[in-house]
Amino acid sequence: MRLVSTMLLQDGVELAKPIYDNSGRILVQRNVKLTSTMVRRLKTSGITYVYIRDKYTEDILVTPAIPDEERMEAVNKIKKSFQSIKKEDIKKGSHLLDKSSEQLNDVVKGLVENLLDQDEVMHYLSDLLIVDNYVFHHSVNVTIYTLALARQLKFNRKEMQVIGLGALLHDIGKIYIPPEILNKDSKLNDTEFKIIKAHTEYGFELLRKSLTLPLLAAHCAFQHHERLDGSGYPRGLVSDNIHPYAKILGIADVFDAVTSNRVYRAAMLPHKGLEILSSGAGRQFDANLVNLFKKTVSIYPNGITVHLNDGRTGVVTKQNVHSHDRPIVRVLQEDNHPVQPYDLDLSIDPDALIIGADNAQ
Structure with missing residues (x-):
């Protein structure tokens, strides 16, 4: 495919x-x-x-990190939990959230178990879906990316469970943001952006008052938009003042945001999302975490069309675990002319470089 x-x-x-x-x-x-x-x-x-x-790529496999059915089940569970507290104030919302805590823990536990059974590199693209209900899909996607990075960092199961809950609930404060602002299809004005930024504080208060969820989940919600250079919000924290879990979550959050369909723009492909993270490495994001994340997510996922520096075009067939930017490519064209397909392993051909990939935009 x-x-x-x-x-x-x-x-x-x-x-x-x-x-x-x-x-x-x-x-x-x-x-x-x-x-x-x-x-x-x-x-x-x-x-x-x-x-x-098509007949040239029939044998190419694209395996999601989490089976589609299980991911959609997780999305529906988080949607149900969020919507149950949407019309309540924060105090009552926290109480209702406590009633959902067992179910939320089960969601994270299921994601952890699936990821621990996977290869070290995730061959994953965001869901092929329409853009409504973005917050719920985003919450699950961010949890998957966060847990994948936590696994690379050798977190134990208990630590993965805690950071997974923080990731799953990081945007819960958005239930208190007016939908006309949350779903606006054009640039936010200063007043609207100020309202959007308040979701971090709403989420913190909601989770902080919970009797059954870890306090670290509240800090994940509060700090996931903080940046190393102090340019983030809500408090403009810098460097070591940002909790390590929030640094991980911030990377996962940005990557999924730019590689998902939004009401105001189309999804970017993974290599573009990773370029955005790389441009902020050491300034906004922890450079070591960004480099590790780049080894966690496929830069050029299986099935994507890539263009080489020598005029050849092909489709990625397989990943090279130790050369993340140099996959195996099935060449279909040379200088825009169709050729008999053949596989090219970029990890053993130092002169062949990927210079672009077909974007979905």
């Missing part, structure tokens, strides 16, 4: 992976051949890319 921009889709192509609606229901099933009507619907729904089948 390979990844294709919806802008390039043609009638009759066959889906290799399902597409979900915002409630986790399958919008278009795998193996379906797309009609012109379906292609138009995908474009207007905000879907930027899809996985398709």
